[in-house]
Amino acid sequence: MIVIMSKQIKFIAGPCVIESAELLDVVAAKLVDINKRLGTDIIFKASFDKANRTSIRSFRGPGIDKGLQMLSDVKSKYGLKILTDIHEAWQAEPTGEVCDVIQIPAFLCRQTDLLVAAAKTGRTVNIKKAQFLAGRDMRYPVEKAREAGAEEVWLTERGNMMGYGNLVVDFRNIADMKEIVPTVVMDCTHSVQRPDAAGGKTGGDRRFVPAMALAAKAFGATGYFFEVHPTPDEGLSDAANMLELNKLEGLIKELLKPTEG
Template sequence: MFKLIAGPCVIENEEMVLNIAKEIKDITNELGIEYYFKASFDKANRTSIESFRGPGLDEGLRILKKVKEKYNLKIVTDIHEPYQANIVSEVVDIIQIPAFLCRQTDLLIAAAKTGKLINVKKAQFLAPWDMRNVVNKLEESGTQKIMLCERGTTFGYNTLVVDMTSILEMQKLGYPVIFDATHSVQKPGGKGDATGGNREYVEYLAKAALAVGAEGLFMEVHPDPDNAKSDGPNMVSLNQLKSLLIKLTRVYKAVQ
């Protein structure tokens, strides 16, 4: 069964995070999906300086550790600075490298040296074959525990497009490729002081990615996306997740 990395964009509060984790775990257990809980302790690349960033490293990791222990879940979170790698590795199972930072050599080296699985998002400005250099940096730093993630490509102003052949191109690098179904429908900076998006297209892009052969999906999920503190326009509503995953499971099984 495919892997699903899912959770809220950012940790807004402990109660919400625990509730989302439990509900997604229940859904994925029922459907037989391999599930990893994801949330960010800090959104360091928000459009506006006024935007909510999260609880910070210490408090964020405390909450993620509680999710891990209470629900026996594997945890994913992203880092933005090299010093965070070792600290985060004490809690998480997958360290995620944000798309904007995927060429930051020191960040990649620090993540690789933790020995954790590294999920690297392809930058919006890179061709899929350019990820060879990212992979080389990680391999030369001592790891082959790598996943690559397609999340759309910049197309003019405030717009992303997805070339599904990107998944096939990155698979040639020898590592699993997952598809970020929610960030791929973003309108970066499209609201002036925040990012917009079209969540109505998440289902269709996710189906296409699995049909092409992606090994997993990344989705940001929230109980009330319209009032989320980050990435609301492109997040999947928690109450619609089960029906969506049922459809996606059918596609995955058909392809396999």
């Protein structure tokens, strides 16, 4: 029997976008509670700017200045590690002053300047695999980040485009990416998206989130990413895909069960 200690598995969770300080407090308090009970070290995630929304009328977030201050407040108040994403190279330096992990969005994973800027902060860099790339192709973004000075690089699987308005996950990508870096995260909520399939916004189906997580575990994932919300249908971004906050602990318990082998 193989037993994996809970702190060796990376868990990332939080709302898709910063909607309000109150929402951040609710989610952060829940993550602290789960950490205490399960011995985990969940990293808090929220975006200060969703620069890749489908419609120009969609909510994007509070912006970098206010958003980083709000994330800094969460870090100070709750003692949680923080992850957020950047979309432009100039955002890396101020983000690195607050966040423990800087995330590179999937669409931008080949943007050299973005990868280099993130790497130069000295923070962990989490690179999400593009919807148009195979897992084995992620060695090149990793190479860029490492040559720019990144000491720790993670890769995240989030599915591939299948025709128009749909994603599928080839879980072999997890094994392929583990040959590149030791930490491969499964994005269990973005992988159930149906991009641009909901009339000017991204659709999806959160029912499949637990199955995505458990399948990724079977393929050897070493981390799991969940966007969560206390009332996801009321969320201002990725509403259809976010997991209900009250279901997170039960799913993490399932993922922490020893794998027989």
